[in-house]
Amino acid sequence: MPKLWVIAKHEYLKITRKRSFLLGTLAMPLFFVAIMAFAIIMVIASEDQRPIGYVDLAGMLTTVTQLPPEKSGPQPVELQAFAAEAQAQAALEAKQIQAYYVLPADYLTSHKVQLIYWDKAPSSSAQRRFDDLVRANLAAALPKDIAQRAQSGVDLTARSADGQQEVSGESAVNIIVPFFIGLFFSIVVLSSGTYMLEAVADEKENRTIEVMTTSLTPGQLIGGKAAGLMAVSLTQIGILAFTIVLVVFVGAQFIEALRAIRIPWSMFMTLALFFLPTFALIAGMMITIGSMVTETRQGQQIAGALNMLFTVPFFFIIIFFSAPNSTLATILTIFPTTSFLTIALRWSMTTIPQWELILAWILVTASAVAMIWVASRVFRLGMLRYGQRLDLKTVLRAVRTGAEG
Amino acid sequence: MPTPTAMVSHLSKSFGSVRAVEDVSFEVFPGEIFGLLGPNGAGKTTSIRMLLDIFKAEHGEISVLGGKMDEAKKNRIGYMPEERGMYKDLKLEPTLIFLARLKGLSEAEAKRRLPAWLKRLDLYDHRFKKVQELSKGMQQKAQMIATLLHEPDLIVIDEPFSGLDPINTRLVEEIIREQQAAGKTIIMSTHQMYQVEALCSRIALIDKGRTVLYGEVDQIKRNFAGNAVTITGQGDFTNVPGVLDARQVNGDWHLSLAPGAGPQDVFRALAARDGLKIERFEIAEPSLDDIFIWVVQGKQEPSHA
Numbered sequence: 001m002p003k004l005w006v007i008a009k010h011e012y013l014k015i016t017r018k019r020s021f022l023l024g025t026l027a028m029p030l031f032f033v034a035i036m037a038f039a040i041i042m043v044i045a046s047e048d049q050r051p052i053g054y055v056d057l058a059g060m061l062t063t064v065t066q067l068p069p070e071k072s073g074p075q076p077v078e079l080q081a082f083a084a085e086a087q088a089q090a091a092l093e094a095k096q097i098q099a100y101y102v103l104p105a106d107y108l109t110s111h112k113v114q115l116i117y118w119d120k121a122p123s124s125s126a127q128r129r130f131d132d133l134v135r136a137n138l139a140a141a142l143p144k145d146i147a148q149r150a151q152s153g154v155d156l157t158a159r160s161a162d163g164q165q166e167v168s169g170e171s172a173v174n175i176i177v178p179f180f181i182g183l184f185f186s187i188v189v190l191s192s193g194t195y196m197l198e199a200v201a202d203e204k205e206n207r208t209i210e211v212m213t214t215s216l217t218p219g220q221l222i223g224g225k226a227a228g229l230m231a232v233s234l235t236q237i238g239i240l241a242f243t244i245v246l247v248v249f250v251g252a253q254f255i256e257a258l259r260a261i262r263i264p265w266s267m268f269m270t271l272a273l274f275f276l277p278t279f280a281l282i283a284g285m286m287i288t289i290g291s292m293v294t295e296t297r298q299g300q301q302i303a304g305a306l307n308m309l310f311t312v313p314f315f316f317i318i319i320f321f322s323a324p325n326s327t328l329a330t331i332l333t334i335f336p337t338t339s340f341l342t343i344a345l346r347w348s349m350t351t352i353p354q355w356e357l358i359l360a361w362i363l364v365t366a367s368a369v370a371m372i373w374v375a376s377r378v379f380r381l382g383m384l385r386y387g388q389r390l391d392l393k394t395v396l397r398a399v400r401t402g403a404e405g
Numbered sequence: 406m407p408t409p410t411a412m413v414s415h416l417s418k419s420f421g422s423v424r425a426v427e428d429v430s431f432e433v434f435p436g437e438i439f440g441l442l443g444p445n446g447a448g449k450t451t452s453i454r455m456l457l458d459i460f461k462a463e464h465g466e467i468s469v470l471g472g473k474m475d476e477a478k479k480n481r482i483g484y485m486p487e488e489r490g491m492y493k494d495l496k497l498e499p500t501l502i503f504l505a506r507l508k509g510l511s512e513a514e515a516k517r518r519l520p521a522w523l524k525r526l527d528l529y530d531h532r533f534k535k536v537q538e539l540s541k542g543m544q545q546k547a548q549m550i551a552t553l554l555h556e557p558d559l560i561v562i563d564e565p566f567s568g569l570d571p572i573n574t575r576l577v578e579e580i581i582r583e584q585q586a587a588g589k590t591i592i593m594s595t596h597q598m599y600q601v602e603a604l605c606s607r608i609a610l611i612d613k614g615r616t617v618l619y620g621e622v623d624q625i626k627r628n629f630a631g632n633a634v635t636i637t638g639q640g641d642f643t644n645v646p647g648v649l650d651a652r653q654v655n656g657d658w659h660l661s662l663a664p665g666a667g668p669q670d671v672f673r674a675l676a677a678r679d680g681l682k683i684e685r686f687e688i689a690e691p692s693l694d695d696i697f698i699w700v701v702q703g704k705q706e707p708s709h710a
Contacts, residue, residue: 006506014495207490211551213459214484215507217476394421 003216007224012231015195024191025236028184029243036247040254051078052126053088053100054133058107063140067132076129077122089116098122101130125256161351178267182344184240185271189340190307192233193282197299199225200290204382218376226283233279267347270357271340277365278340282310284371291375291382292390309337313345324350334360336367374399408471410435410559410590416455416465417614418448425451427614429465433592433607438585440605440622441594442693444701448614449594450487453561456592457484470559480509483557487564487594489548493537497528500536501551508555515554522550526576541568549577553584560584563594578604598693608693612701622693629691632662632699634671637685646674650698657685661695 015021054061065081080097082088088100099117104110113134115121132151139147203209212221252258285306286299293299313320313332320329324346332342333352339360346352381398382390390398409432418426426448433439443449455462458474470478492500498519505515523529526546531539539547545568552560565581566574581604585591595601601608602622610618618625635657636642642658643651647666652659662671668688675681691699 003507003509006503010503202492206492207486207488208492209490210454210459210486210488211484211490211504212507214457214482215479215504 002220004220004224004227007216007221008228008231011199011225011228012235015229015232016235021232025239028187029240032243032247036251040251043254047123048098048120048126049077050096050098051080052122052130053080053082053091053097054130055082055085055088055100055102057105058103059105060107061103061133061137064133064136067129067136077126079130079133092116092118098126103134176348177261178264178344178347181264181267182271182341182347185237185275185344186311186341188233188236188240189275189279189282190310191236192229192279193286193307194300194303195229195232196225196283197286197290197303198296199229200287200379201293201296201299204290204293205295218380222287222372222376222379226280229283230279264347267344270347271344273361274340274343274364277361277368278310280368281336281364281371284368284375287375288371288378288395291379292395310341313338313341317345320345320349330356333357334363336360336364339364407434409433409468410470411456411592412466412468413452413456414466416452416462416467418451418455418460418463424614426455426462429609429611429614429616431609431616431619433590435590436585436588437607438581438591438593438605440601440608441592441611442596442598442601442608442697443611445596447611449611450563452611453563453592453594457482457561480555481558483508483552483555483560485548485552485560485562485565489544491536491544491547491551494535496533496535497539497547498523498532501547501554504551505554508557510555518554519550522554526550526573542570542573545569546573546577549580553580558589560589560591561594562591564596565593566595566597566600574600598697602693610697610700618696618700625696626690626693629696629699631668631688633689633691633695634660634662634668635685635687635689636660636675636683638681638683640678640681642675642681645671645678647671649702650695659689659695661691661698664699 056062061081067079077098080091082091082100085102088097088102091097092100095118098120099115099122102114102116104112104114107113115127121127135151135153136147139150142150203212216224248258248261252261286303289299289302289306290296293302316328316332319326320342323329329342329346332338333346333356335342343352343357343360377398378390378395381394411433412431414430416426416429417424429448429452431439431441441449441453451460454460455465456467456469458467458469467474470481495503501519502512502515505519506512510518520529523532526549528539528543528546528550531543536544536547549562549565552562562581565577569577578600581591581593593601593605605622607621608618608625609616635654637657642660645651645660647663647670648660649663650661660671662668668686672686675683675686689695
């Protein structure tokens with residue numbers, strides 16, 4: 001196995017076997033599972049399973065008397081026909097049904113129905129079930145394809161000219177999906193930056209760097225650590241993504257709004273392109289800090305401040321909602337440390353111009369390359385300065401000349 | 406003359422305004438134990454670091470295992486630095502396997518070789534402990550295993566005996582001799598002169614960044630004979646003119662002479678002093694300690710060397 005992979009595997013196992021990693025990685029997925037479980041329990045608990053009655057005085061609910069069962073998820077309430085309103089009222093009073101509809105004789109001209117319930121209106125899904133029954137009977141005389149189209153109702157989808165954005169009535173929930181994906185990606189990228197800092201500062205604190213340097217190249221050492229930490233990040237993303245998919249899939253069986261969620265693949269691909277250079281940029285910064293300080297804790301304080309450079313778009317989230325194409329939004333998209341998160345936050349609000357995306361990627365990639373170059377110089381100098389903090393003057397000299405002292 | 410396993414020639418290196426190494430040269434030949442000596446801050450560690458390509462030399466020439474350092478050669482070198490380094494929060498056995506893998510050993514081979522070393526250095530029962538739970542001496546021995554597990558051709562050990570009790574010192578000494586017998590080349594940097602005398606065939610003494618003494622231990626001692634005397638007698642033999650250092654060894658006085666001072670000068674000075682009784686006065690073969698002090702404090706070559 002090449003040495004780079006030996007380092008990567010070592011780093012990966014070292015971190016993933018830590019209790020803090022397990023807690024940090026599993027906390028969010030468990031939180032989602034808990035939230036979803038709570039929501040499902042609430043939905044189930046609040047759903048009245050008793051039938052809904054109807055009295056068809058218009059005589060129009062005769063062609064279709066039963067709707068087909070749902071293909072998935074919990075089965076909707078049963079619809080029960082009553083010949084007269086008095087019978088339905090008696091059943092309601094006997095609590096055999098949760099409510100009943102009265103379809104008046106002049107329904108076809110008045111388009112009005114009456115819903116009678118005791119103290120709590122039926123759920124929206126139960127009411128929709130009756131609507132579907134009425135719609136099915138109204139469309140029964142039409143040709144089959146037109147009937148199906150009429151039954152499915154209006155489904156308007158607005159698409160941007162480049163096809164990047166799509167909004168429809170049922171997919172309104174998808175507006176927040178990119179926001180959450182961006183948020184999760186940012187958390188993972190930032191946490192891996194912190195791991196990188198620890199990985200480098202640990203070498204200095206443990207004074208292992210001389211043995212390392214006489215066993216491998218700085219490139220193998222740093223590359224191996226970066227690869228291992230990227231695998232850690234991908235593990236976190238994988239666990240999170242799997243949990244979210246599972247939670248949404250299970251939740252959609254009970255919560256109708258979740259069924260409309262679609263994965264924004266185009267955004268996913270765009271962020272994937274930005275992931276590597278953004279990761280490299282953070283890694284470069286953290287290697288530099290880790291090389292300069294004497295203890296991990298010192299570095300974490302500086303890293304905390306540096307993380308702000310990456311999370312600053314969160315402070316402007318209102319602007320992204322109200323003016324997603326403002327100058328500020330453009331600047332934050334192009335600025336290397338804020339590109340990743342800004343793109344995620346703007347994605348569902350607007351169509352980000354391609355030139356912005358291309359320029360942002362070029363800048364973040366160039367910054368990452370430059371930062372890694374700086375980091376390699378400071379790393380070589382800082383790693384052998386046991387117990388010494390590098391001052392800025394020494395660091396700048398090392399960057400400028402490659403001096404080791 | 407065989408090709409040297411390691412060679413440095415006229416090395417120099419500065420850190421900012423500090424000249425750490427000014428002019429260091431030496432050659433180390435296959436199968437020998439070579440001692441690198443010098444006072445603290447003389448430039449020994451910096452020279453070793455340049456030899457091993459940890460630092461880049463500003464000037465001078467370096468050859469390791471027949472040429473410039475490359476990645477393949479790193480697998481043939483075992484290095485135990487002065488600054489001992491182990492991953493403190495990891496367990497001993499996986500740490501040693503990891504370090505061996507960085508030297509090109511497969512995991513299976515590292516696992517096969519490790520138990521014998523752990524048992525020999527009395528660490529087998531501690532193999533699943535975290536490194537930070539081990540004593541300083543145990544960590545030192547663990548570092549020795551990390552240096553040797555991949556069976557390197559060139560072994561560079563910086564202060565290998567520091568922190569070890571006499572039993573473990575003897576054990577490490579034995580291991581070093583075994584490595585030499587197996588044909589390995591060993592560069593040992595240390596302050597402990599008696600270890601150097603016992604183990605090294607040749608030495609280089611570095612002072613203020615320069616090689617000030619270099620050659621075979623026996624030859625150096627012969628060159629310095631006459632620069633020390635042993636006296637059996639009574640009275641105070643300190644502060645004698647022409648004497649750099651006076652100390653008692655097993656009841657006798659051992660005097661290191663200052664540059665330019667001969668045994669006759671010292672004898673005359675002692676004879677002129679009141680209250681001294683001399684029972685025996687003899688020219689001593691100097692110890693490396695004497696030579697170290699003479700060279701580092703005296704700053705000159707022996708007049709008759």
